[in-house]
Amino acid sequence: MAVYTEVSFDEARQFLLNLELGSLQTMNACSGGIENTNYFVTTDQAPLVLTLFERLNAEQLPFYLRLMKHLATRGIPVPDPAVNAQGEIVHALCGKPAAVVNRLKGKSELAPTIAHCTLLGDMLARMHLAGRDFAMEQPNLRGLDWWNATVPVVLPFMSADRAALLQSELDYQNQQSHQRQSSTPLPRGPIHADLFRDNAMFDTDANGQPVLTGFFDFYFAGVDTWLFDIAVCMNDWCIDLPTGIIDPSRAHAFLTAYEKVRPLEAQERLCLPDMGRAAALRFWISRLWDFHLPREAAVLQAHDPEHFYRVLQQRIQHPLTIL
Numbered sequence: 001m002a003v004y005t006e007v008s009f010d011e012a013r014q015f016l017l018n019l020e021l022g023s024l025q026t027m028n029a030c031s032g033g034i035e036n037t038n039y040f041v042t043t044d045q046a047p048l049v050l051t052l053f054e055r056l057n058a059e060q061l062p063f064y065l066r067l068m069k070h071l072a073t074r075g076i077p078v079p080d081p082a083v084n085a086q087g088e089i090v091h092a093l094c095g096k097p098a099a100v101v102n103r104l105k106g107k108s109e110l111a112p113t114i115a116h117c118t119l120l121g122d123m124l125a126r127m128h129l130a131g132r133d134f135a136m137e138q139p140n141l142r143g144l145d146w147w148n149a150t151v152p153v154v155l156p157f158m159s160a161d162r163a164a165l166l167q168s169e170l171d172y173q174n175q176q177s178h179q180r181q182s183s184t185p186l187p188r189g190p191i192h193a194d195l196f197r198d199n200a201m202f203d204t205d206a207n208g209q210p211v212l213t214g215f216f217d218f219y220f221a222g223v224d225t226w227l228f229d230i231a232v233c234m235n236d237w238c239i240d241l242p243t244g245i246i247d248p249s250r251a252h253a254f255l256t257a258y259e260k261v262r263p264l265e266a267q268e269r270l271c272l273p274d275m276g277r278a279a280a281l282r283f284w285i286s287r288l289w290d291f292h293l294p295r296e297a298a299v300l301q302a303h304d305p306e307h308f309y310r311v312l313q314q315r316i317q318h319p320l321t322i323l
Contacts, residue, residue, distance in 0.1 A: 003029045003030070003031075003037050003038070003039075004036075004037045004052075004054045005037045005052045005054070005094050005095075005096055006094075007027075007037070007039060007050070007052065007093065007094055009024065009027055011093065011094060012024055012027055012039065012041060012050060012093075015050075015091070015093050015098070016041065016043055016048075016050075016100070018084070019082050019084055019091070019100060020085075021043055021045060021046070021048065021082060021100060022043030022044045022045030022046065023043055023044045024041060024042075024043055025042045025043060025044060026040075026041065026042045027039055027040070027041045027042075027050075028040045028041075030049075035054065035055060035219060036051050036052060036053050036054050036055075036056075036219065037051065037052040037053075037054060037096070038050070038051050038052075039051075040103065041100075046102060046103075047102075047103040048082075048100050048101065048102060048103055049079065049100070049101050049102075049103050049216075050093075050098065050099075050100050051098060051099050051100075051101070052093055052094060052096040052097070052098045053096060053097045053098070053099075053219075054096070056097070056219065057097060058090050058092075058097040060138075061089075061090045061097055061099070062089060062090060062136070063136050063137075063138040063221070063222075064218050064219050064221055065081045065089045065090065065099055066089065066134075066136055067131065067134055067136070067190050067218060067221055068080065068081055068101070068218050069081055069089065070130075070131070070134045071127060071130055071131060074130040075130070076123070076126060076127050076130050076215075077104070077123070077212065077213055077214035077215070078127075078214055078215050078216065078218070079101030079102055079103075079104060079214070079216050080101060080102055081099050081100070081101050082099070082100045082101065101216075104201040104213050104214040104216060105201065105203050105213045105214075106201040106202045106203035106211075106213040107201060107202065108197055108198045108199075108200060108201060108202070109197060109200070109202045109210070110197050110198065112197060112237050112250065113210075113250075114249055114250055114253040115209065115210050115253075116202060116210055116212075116237070117237050117238060117250045117251075117253045117254040117257070118253045118254065118256075118257040119202075119210060119211075119212040119257070120195075120200060120212065120233060120237055120254060120257075121233075121253070121254040121255060121256070121257030121258035122257040122258065122260065122261055123212055123215070124192075124195065124229065124230070124233060124258060125257075125258045125259075125260075125261035125262040126261055127192070127215065128189055128190075128191070128226045128229070128262060129261070129262055131189045131190035131191075132189050134189070134190050137223055138221075138222050138223060139222050139223055139224070140191070140193055140220075140222035140223065140224035140228070141220070141222055142193065142220055142222075142282060142286060143222070143224060143282075144173065144174065144177055146285075147170055147173070147281065147282065147285055148170065148174070150285050150286075150289055151166060151167065151170050151285060153289065153293070154166075154285065154288040154289055154292055154293075155167070157288070157292040158288070162309060165309075165312070165313075166281075166284070166285070166288075169277065169281050169312060169316075170281065172277070173274075173277070173278050173281060176274045176278075180271065183267065184265075184266075184267040185267075186225040186226070186227055186265075186267060186268055186271060187225065187226050187227075187265060187268065188223060188224060188225050188226065189223060189226060190221060190222070190223055191221060191222065191223070191224050191225075191226060191228060191229040192215060192218060192220070192221055192229055192232075193220045193221055193222060193224065193228070193229060193232060194217060194219075194220040194221075194232065195215060195229065195232060195233050195236075196232075196236045196237075197236055197237060199215060199216055199217045200212065200214070200215050200216075201213045201214050201215075201216065225275070226262075226268075227264075227268045227271060227272065227275045228275055228278065228279060230255075230258065230272070230275070231272065231275040231276045231278065231279035231320060232279045232282075232283075233254065234246070234251055234254060234255075234276065234279075234320055235276060235279050235280055235283075235311055235315070235320075237250065237254060238250040238251040238254055239311065239314075241307070243310060243314070244280075244307070244310040244311035244312075244313065244314040244315075245314055245318070246314070246318060246320065251320070255322060264322070269322050272319075272320050272321065272322065273315075273319030273320055273321065274319075275320070276315040276319060276320030277312060277315045277316060277319070279315075280308055280311040280312035280314075280315045281308075281312055283308045283311075284305060284308035284309055284311075284312055287303050287304070287305035287307070287308055288305045290303065291303070291304075291305050
């Protein structure tokens, strides 16, 4: 979360009053992430998150917000967007489309254990199943078409060895995508597509055990293969961050918990190694793009593209597998 659009206290106060969300008490800019302007706000009714959308327009937003509300009504712990008196879910503030959601309890776990990965796998599978009857359609906008369009833009900024790997992996993924079109289709539905450690929240129970309190930041969601969501999670939650090396115990816990809810199909098991590479490539490309072609923001923390260069190398040398 970053701040591109400055919102005054009075502007936020009136905005929240119009939505009947209470009187604004506190307001703090969020520094994590890079896509939208976000503020943590507290009213006399509840703690909330106020988001102004910097890239997505008002016509694109209903998919993300309606998906979150759909999942929330089916018991998946996700932020539930506020609607106005007319039932509208997309609002406007400071000339930008905006939304307000409830703030999840707890905090992100940046050093996940087997217990955290077990909870994640269980809830990810439940989320996938809960989204099967979601009526709206939108592709994963950061999928293969976007990779093919973006790689030529970032290649001039790269060293020869990294550029060669990026181009060769893109060629490989195009080839694999073409081959999958002639084989058994992988199960599909709405996916989060960006479920990193900092996009989930945990609390603790009376015994000090972790409790998953929710997933958030659905603004890269789209309809894609569920296996891609699984690979994105494994490439973040189940690795040693400095090296990108997979942690077998966390990976096993995550996949076992997922499969207790939704067993993987045979074709998914065959495609997991290639999907692990695809998920690493997607985030290497996006980090290169954000790093070399940054947008101005009042608060912005750019992510290091070298991290996913290392992860991709690991997925090529040591593919994801069903342990």
